[in-house]
Amino acid sequence: MNTNYRHTPLAAAVLIALAAPLSAQEMLEIDDLVNPRSTVRVGVGHIDSDNRWFGRYHGLVDTTEDGLVPILGLDYVSRDNDTGTWTRANIDLVNVATGRFEVSRQGDWGARLDLSQSEATNPLKFNTGLTGIGTDTQEVAGTALRDVDLELERRDARIELTKQLPYDLDVRFSFRNHDKEGERQWGIQGFNFVTEPVDHRMRELEAVVGYTGESLQLAGGLYGTSFDNGDKFMDPDAGAHPELSLPLDNKSYQYFLSGGYTFSPSTRANFKVSQTKATQDETFYAVPDRSCATTAAPCVSGNDLDAELETTLAYAAISTRPLADLSFTANVRYEDRDDNTPEQFFLTPPATATRPNTNVAHSRKTVNWNLEGAYSLPQGFSVVAGVARDDIERSRPDARSTLFADNTTDSYRIELRRSMDETLNGSLSYTFSDREAERLDRSGFAPEDWVAPINFADRERDEYKLRLDWAVAAPLNLTFLYQYSDDEYDLGLASSGVQEGNTELVSLDASYRFNEDWTVTAWISRDKSQFEQLVGSPNFGGTFPRATSDIAYRGNSIGLGVRGLVAWQHPVGADLQYGKDKSNYRIDLADDLPEVEYRYLRAHLFGEYVLDESSGLRADYIYTNFDNNEWAWNDWVYGDGTTVELEENEDIHFIGLSYYYKWR
Numbered sequence: 001m002n003t004n005y006r007h008t009p010l011a012a013a014v015l016i017a018l019a020a021p022l023s024a025q026e027m028l029e030i031d032d033l034v035n036p037r038s039t040v041r042v043g044v045g046h047i048d049s050d051n052r053w054f055g056r057y058h059g060l061v062d063t064t065e066d067g068l069v070p071i072l073g074l075d076y077v078s079r080d081n082d083t084g085t086w087t088r089a090n091i092d093l094v095n096v097a098t099g100r101f102e103v104s105r106q107g108d109w110g111a112r113l114d115l116s117q118s119e120a121t122n123p124l125k126f127n128t129g130l131t132g133i134g135t136d137t138q139e140v141a142g143t144a145l146r147d148v149d150l151e152l153e154r155r156d157a158r159i160e161l162t163k164q165l166p167y168d169l170d171v172r173f174s175f176r177n178h179d180k181e182g183e184r185q186w187g188i189q190g191f192n193f194v195t196e197p198v199d200h201r202m203r204e205l206e207a208v209v210g211y212t213g214e215s216l217q218l219a220g221g222l223y224g225t226s227f228d229n230g231d232k233f234m235d236p237d238a239g240a241h242p243e244l245s246l247p248l249d250n251k252s253y254q255y256f257l258s259g260g261y262t263f264s265p266s267t268r269a270n271f272k273v274s275q276t277k278a279t280q281d282e283t284f285y286a287v288p289d290r291s292c293a294t295t296a297a298p299c300v301s302g303n304d305l306d307a308e309l310e311t312t313l314a315y316a317a318i319s320t321r322p323l324a325d326l327s328f329t330a331n332v333r334y335e336d337r338d339d340n341t342p343e344q345f346f347l348t349p350p351a352t353a354t355r356p357n358t359n360v361a362h363s364r365k366t367v368n369w370n371l372e373g374a375y376s377l378p379q380g381f382s383v384v385a386g387v388a389r390d391d392i393e394r395s396r397p398d399a400r401s402t403l404f405a406d407n408t409t410d411s412y413r414i415e416l417r418r419s420m421d422e423t424l425n426g427s428l429s430y431t432f433s434d435r436e437a438e439r440l441d442r443s444g445f446a447p448e449d450w451v452a453p454i455n456f457a458d459r460e461r462d463e464y465k466l467r468l469d470w471a472v473a474a475p476l477n478l479t480f481l482y483q484y485s486d487d488e489y490d491l492g493l494a495s496s497g498v499q500e501g502n503t504e505l506v507s508l509d510a511s512y513r514f515n516e517d518w519t520v521t522a523w524i525s526r527d528k529s530q531f532e533q534l535v536g537s538p539n540f541g542g543t544f545p546r547a548t549s550d551i552a553y554r555g556n557s558i559g560l561g562v563r564g565l566v567a568w569q570h571p572v573g574a575d576l577q578y579g580k581d582k583s584n585y586r587i588d589l590a591d592d593l594p595e596v597e598y599r600y601l602r603a604h605l606f607g608e609y610v611l612d613e614s615s616g617l618r619a620d621y622i623y624t625n626f627d628n629n630e631w632a633w634n635d636w637v638y639g640d641g642t643t644v645e646l647e648e649n650e651d652i653h654f655i656g657l658s659y660y661y662k663w664r
Contacts, residue, residue: 035664036077043071043658045620052123053626053650071658084108110162122150122185124633126193128642133195134183136231136246140192140640152182152198168212172221176204188236188244193642196246199230211259218259226251232282245284248305252278267320273313280307305359307341325376332369339363339395363395372413384415384429407456409435423471431463452497454531458490475513482506491534499548501531518564528554535587549587556580572607594631601625615661622654 047067076089084106091099097117104110126149131142133150158176165171180202183195208221227250234244256274263269281304317331339361372386390409415429437456452458463485470478483505491497507525514520530552557579566572577600584595603623610616627649636644 036079037662037664038076038078039074039660039662040076041071041073041618041658041660043618043656045069045071045654045656047652047654049650049652052121052125052647069654069656071656104162108164110160112160114156114158114160116154116156118154120152120154123646124150124185125645125647126150126185126642127645128193128638129640130193130195130642134197136197136233137235138194139237140188140194145641145643150183150185150195152180152184155179170210170212172206172208172210174204174206178202178204186234186244187638191639192236193638193640194234194236194244197231197234200247201228201230202226215262216259217261218257220255220257222253222255224251224253248280249282250278250280250307252276266322267318269316269318271317272315274311276311276313278307278309278311280305302342302344305341305344308339310336310338310340312336312338326373328371328373330369330371333367335364335366337364337366361395365391365393367391380419382417384413384417386413387411388413406438407435409433424469426468427466429465431461431465433459433461433463435459435461452489452491454489454498457497458492460488462486477511479509480507496534498531498533501529503527503529517568519562521561522559524558526554526556528552547587549585551583551585553581553583555582566607569610570608571610573605575602575604577602594629596631597629599625599627614663615659618658618660620654620656620658622652622656624650624652626650 045068047069070093072091072093074089074091076087078087079085086102086104086106088102089100097115099115100112102110102112104112125147127145127147129141129143129145130138130148132138133148156176156178158174160172160174162172163170178201180198180200182198184198186194186196188194203226205224206221208219210219211217227247229247229249231246232248233246236244254274254276256272258270258272260268260270283304312335314334315331317329319327319329321327341359341361343358343361345358368388368390370386370388372384374382374384376382388411390407390411392407394405411431411433413429413431415427417425417427419425435458437458464483466480466482468478468480470480472478483503485503487498487501489498489500491499505525505527507523509521509523511519511521530550532548532550535547535549557577559578560576561574563571563573579598579600581598582595583597584593586592601624605621606618608616608618626647628646629648630646633644633646634648638644
C-alpha cells in the first residue's frame with residue numbers, strides 16, 4: 001500500500017525547536033510542508049528547430065509552424081483538517097502531457113488516477129515512395145519519392161484504489177490501459193522498405209489483499225496482463241510478396257503471496273511464492289495447405305501456436321544478528337519456466353530444406369542461493385564475506401539450437417569497510433565468479449557451427465570495487481567510485497565466440513555549499529568496455545577464415561549545477577551536461593570499420609523574479625547540441641530506392657517565459 005507521510009503542525013514545531021537556526025529559505029520549505037500551497041503556471045516558449053533527437057521522448061518539440069510551445073502546469077493540494085482528507089492534482093502539458101488526480105483519507109482509503117500522452121518521432125529521416133504507411137496494406141514504390149516521418153503515439157491511463165479494513169487488513173486494486181499507435185521501420189525480401197503498423201493495446205490488472213501485524217506481514221493477490229494487436233498481418237504490394245505476420249494477441253495471469261515475519265529484534269525472514277501462466281492461442285492470420293506433405297508449398301500444422309508457458313517462483317530470505325558484532329543474511333530463489341508449447345511445422349517457399357521448420361520449446365529451471373556474513377572489527381573496520389551459486393538447467397533442444405545446455409556459476413566475495421570518522425567512509429571489495437557450461441554432443445554439428453555464445457560459454461570473472469564518501473569540510477562532500485571487471489572465456493573446441501573482455505567505470509560526485517543561499521554540484525564519469533572474439537571457421541577456407549575481432553566502447557560525461565538566490569529572494573540556477581560515446585569494431589583480416597561517435601551538450605539557465613510571496617515570473621533558456629557520425633544509417637539506400645539519413649549535427653535553442661501563482 002502506498003502511504004504518504006507528512007509533518008503535522010505539532011511535529012514540525014518540535015523539529016523547529018530542536019534544530020539549529022534555520023535560514024529563511026529553509027523556514028519557507030518547512031512552512032510549505034506544514035501548510036502546503038498549490039501552484040499554477042502558464043506561459044509560452046519558442047524553439048528554433050524540430051529537435052528530432054532530444055525531443056524524441058522528453059525534450060521540447062516544435063508543435064506549431066511558428067515554433068511556439070505552450071507551457072501549462074498545475075500542482076493543487078489541499079487538506080481537510082477535520083477529516084484528514086487530502087486532495088491533490090498535478091497537470092503538466094508541456095509536450096509530454098501528464099496528469100495525476102488523487103483523493104485520500106489518511107489511514108482509511110485512497111483513489112488515484114494517472115494519465116499521460118506522448119509522441120515519439122523516429123530521428124531517422126526517410127525519403128521513400130512507399131504508400132499505405134501505418135496501415136496493413138502497403139505498396140512499395142507506389143508513388144514518387146518524398147520525405148516522411150515515422151511516429152509513435154502513446155496513451156496511458158492507470159487507476160488505483162486502496163482501503164484499510166478491520167483486523168489490520170488492507171486491499172489495493174489497480175488497472176492500467178496502455179495504447180500505442182503509429183508506424184515503425186521494417187523491411188521485406190529484396191531489402192525493400194516497408195513499415196510495421198502499430199496498433200497495440202496492453203492492459204494490466206492487479207488486486208492485492210494485505211495484512212500488517214506486529215510481527216507478521218502478508219500480501220497476496222492476482223496480477224494479469226493482456227496484449228491486443230489491432231493489425232494481424234501486413235500485406236505488401238497486394239500479394240506480390242508473402243504476407244508478414246504481426247505480433248499475436250496474448251495474455252497472462254499470476255497468483256502470488258509474499259510476506260515477512262520478525263522472530264525477534266535481531267532476526268527477520270521474508271518470502272514470496274507465485275504461479276504464472278502465459279498463453280498465445282490466437283488463430284493465425286491465414287492457414288494454407290496444412291498437410292505439409294510437400295516442400296513445394298507453404299504449410300502450417302495447426303490453426304494457432306497454442307503456446308503456453310507456466311512459471312513457478314519461490315523465494316525465501318532470512319537475516320539475523322546473533323552477536324552485536326556479527327550478522328548473517330541468506331536467501332534462496334527457485335524458478336521453473338515450463339514451456340508447454342506443442343511443436344508446430346512451418347514452411348514458406350522457396351523450399352530448400354528436406355523438412356519443414358519447427359518451433360522449439362525452451363524450458364528452464366533456475367536455482368540461486370546466497371550466504372553472506374558481516375563482522376565488526378576494531379578501529380571502525382568491518383569485513384563482509386559471501387558465497388553464491390546459480391544453477392540453470394535448460395531443456396535439451398534439438399541439434400539446430402545450441403551446443404550448450406546447463407550452466408553453473410559459483411561466486412565468492414569479500415569486502416572490507418571502514419568508518420574512519422564522521423567525515424570519511426570507504427569500502428573495497430573483490431568478487432570472483434566461475435561459470436561452467438555443460439556441452440552437448442557435437443556429433444550432429446558441422447565444425448563451423450561450434451559457436452560458444454557469450455551467455456553460455458565457460459567464464460571466469462574478477463571484479464574489483466572501491467568506494468569513498470568524504471565530507472572534506474562542512475560545506476564540501478565528495479563521493480568516489482571505481483569498478484573494474486575482467487572476463488576470461490574458455491571456448492573449448494568452439495570455432496567462434498568471445499575470448500576475453502573487461503569493463504571499467506570511474507566516477508566522482510561533489511557538492512559544495514558556499515552559504516545558506518548558494519550550492520554547486522558537479523560530477524564526472526568515464527566508462528569503457530572491450531571484448532575480443534574469434535569469428536569464422538578454419539573449415540571455411542578463404543571465404544570466412546578464422547579471424548580475431550575487437551569490439552570497444554568508451555563513454556565520458558560531465559555535469560555541473562548551480563543553485564542560488566540573488567537579491568536575497570530571487571532563485572536562479574544553471575545546469576551543464578556534456579557527454580561523448582565512442583565505439584569501434586576491428587577485425588584483423590579486413591580494414592577497420594569507422595568509429596561511431598556520439599556527442600551531446602546541454603545547457604539550461606533559469607531564473608525567477610518573485611513578485612510577492614504568492615506569485616512570480618520565470619525565464620528558461622535551453623541549448624542542446626547533438627553531433628554524430630553514424631555511418632551505418634547515413635546514406636543508407638533500400639532496394640526500392642528509399643534513402644535514410646540521420647542528422648549529423650543538431651543545434652536547438654529554446655526560450656520560455658511563464659507566470660506562476662501560489663495559494664493555500
